Amino acid sequence: MTVMRISESRTEFKLKNPPEDSISSVKFAPKSNQFLLVSSWDNSVRLYDISTNVERHKYTHDLPVLDVCFRDAVHSYSGGLDNTLKMYDFNSNMETVMGEHKDAIRCVEFANEINAVVTGSWDGSVKLWDNRAPQCVGTYNQGNERVYTMSVIGEKFVVGLSGRKIFVWDVRNMSQVNQRRESSLKYQTRCIRVFPNKQGYVLSSIEGRVAVEYLDSNPEVQKKKYAFKCHRIKEGGIEKIYPVNAISFHSVYNTFATGGSDGYVNIWDGFNKKRLCQFHRYNTSITSLSFCHDGSALAIACSQLEDSDEVEDPKPEDTIYIRYVTDQETKPK
Incomplete structure (x- = not known):
């Protein structure tokens, strides 16, 4: 398969004043290609204006922050190893402690459908929070297994758990799990993202694989699901396999980006089973990816993973790249 390799150019730049430790999550504001939230193991949450390359706001937790999300243009939510969910108002510079889990908060998402915040924790539970x-x-309860990853689009809410289990919920009615699934990948789930059209989800594992799954249980629909190998590098005749840490969907084209511990970002057309392009190799693992709402920009977080087996010495610089992408890179052929 011929793959278009994209070299570094004027379409890409680094954010100034990055966090001082590993970057756990990057997320663009809703309906914005200007504001980016970043959480880090340096206990901070930062708001960047990428149009001027300026850090606008910063607030902290007592321990590393594992995830962050926007409610709207001026409110953020964040959680991490201090077990605490915080809300921050950027207009008033006020923070509110919403509450806590019994263990670390791994995932924080805003569910527009019900106007509520959703958190997933290593305590084996998901919680809903009233933002008012x-x-x-x-x-x-998520079967008493740690929540590793989750994704909400509309009413569809998919949770990836420590034992390779996948729970599918409807946020409008959380009285019972809609579907209990097992990952089609053999190894631990690293990231899950629901398709913007809500037909299915993409999940990745620590073992260089990605699966495309469909939510409709009709056997004809289920025949369309598949998995593929990626983020593998052959060196000296030996194939090195890397975790696929991050997935982000292009909201316009339904294509998606993956980022791996090999330092590469790939763009995929999931419906036609094609890789559209691969960017240049970054300085270390890709830990998080986020397309902005119109798909014109992709935020790429590069950090040595805290749980990585491959410790680089000296530790690479923690960097956030903003890449303005083209239709050639992201639109199905």
């Missing part, structure tokens, strides 16, 4: 009042409005 700092309180938890529901706790939902």
Whole structure:
């Protein structure tokens, strides 16, 4: 298969004043290609204006922050190893402690469908939070397995758990799990993202593989699911296999980017089973990816993973790249 390799150019730049430790999550604001939230193992959450390359705001937790999300243009939510969910108002520079889990908060997402925050924790639960009042409005057991990753699009809510289990929920009715699945990949789940059209989801594992799954249980639809190998490098006749840490969907084209511990970002057309392009190799592992709402820019977080087997010495610089992507790179052929 011929792959278009994209070299570094004026379409890409580094954000100034990056976090001082590994970057755990990057997320663009809704309906914006200007504001980017970044959480880090340096205990901080930062808001960047990428149009001027300026850090606008910064607030902290007591321990490393593992995930962050926007509610709207001026409010963020964040959680991490201090077990605490915080809301921050960038207009007033005020923070509110919403509540906590019994263990680390691994995932934080905003569910527009129900106007609520959703958190997933290593305590084996998912919680819903009312954004109008700092309180938890529901706790939902995930089979007592750690929540590793989750994704919400509309009413569809998919949770990836430590034992390779996948729970599919409907955020409008959390009284029961809609589907209980097992990952089609043999190894631990690293990231899950629901397709923008809500037909299915893409998940990645620590063992250089990605699976495209469909939610409709009709056997004809299920025949379309598949998995493929990626983020592998042959050196000296030996294939090195890397975790696929990050996935982000292009909201316009339904194509998606993957980022791996090999330092590469690939763009895929999941429906036609094609790789569209591969960017140049970055300085270390890709830990998080985020397309902005119109798909014109991709934020790429590069950090040595805290749980990585491959410790580089000296530790590579923690960097966030902003890449303005083209239709050639992201549009199905």
